[in-house]
Amino acid sequence: MQQFFLNGRYPAPADAQAVTEILRTAAPDETGWTLDALRERLGRPRNKLEVLTGLLVREGWLTEGGDAFALADPPPGDVASLMAALARYEAKAGQDRRRLEQMVFYAQSGLCRWRVMLEAFDEAAGFDRCHGCDNCERFDAHERESSSRADQATPDTPAKVAEAAIVFQPGDVVRVKRYGGGVVVEASADSVTVAFGQEKRSFLPQYVKRAKPPTAKAA
Missing domain, CATH: 2.30.30.30 (SH3 type barrels.)
Structure with missing residues (x-):
């Protein structure tokens, strides 16, 4: 999923324009304009074209027959309405990207996981640690170990213990x-x-x- 975003797999308006223009030309064979034919002609990743054609079918700009696609006749609106549909999809892509970043941060963070999760939903945690997740357990174990070392230190070593903390x-x-x-x-x-x-x-x-x-x- 992360690579889907990082590699720019979401379709852009230029991709939609390229697909609609190529669908106005004759298909390479009797099969029609399939995903593989579009990929070969346009040089774009198949999964990006799959997402794009699915969007255009849902918005009424394309019809799907078997494995092939064709322009709707008549189209559901003008080019401006198509760009508006793509803008809505781009906004959704941005929202999904932010959610993905939150998921990655949750997985890789060294902070309390419950706190990270609550803040992701704009909820005030009201605490620094839950003392139940794996990160908090590591913090607690580290503090217990540090406290134990401090208790065992001789009067000659407090400065060294503080420095090591x-x-x-x-x-x-x-x-x-x-x-x-x-x-x-x-x-x-x-x-x-x-x-x-x-x-x-x-x-x-x-x-x-x-x-x-x-x-x-x-x-």
């Missing part, structure tokens, strides 16, 4: 597997928020590594 500071340049390089914008003992350009994501500290400084070139 918060590993990163805002402005640190770091790397995260699968995401690449970023900059720390917020950090605590159990969470590190990293900015990757305009996008921000939160991780457990153990998944964040300091970026290696660039190697100085020899004079």
Whole structure:
């Protein structure tokens, strides 16, 4: 699904215009203008043409007979009405794209999953952690472990324990597997928020590594 959006598989007005124009010409054989014939002639992905022809059939611009398509006679409206239908579809595509981004963020986020889900539906969570999802359980386990280490520390080591609790500071340049390089914008003992350009994501500290400084070139 993610690749469907990223690869531009949703049809655009130019795709609709190309299909309607080609349907005004003679089909390559007696089978008529099938999806495969349209794909071969127009050089567009079959799944994009499948989505587009389905839309045009629903809007009354095409008729479907067997596997072949033809222009409706008469058409249901002028070109402006067709563009309006495509604009509605483009708005729906944008909405679906935002939903997909929310799904991906939910799956990859290091934040409380219940909080992420509620905020996706514009609901105020009223809490930072639910203490029941997998992320909260990892946070809680990390805090218990940190607290246990602090309790076992000798009087000579409190400063070292405090220093080890918060590993990163805002402005640190770091790397995260699968995401690449970023900059720390917020950090605590159990969470590190990293900015990757305009996008921000939160991780457990153990998944964040300091970026290696660039190697100085020899004079």
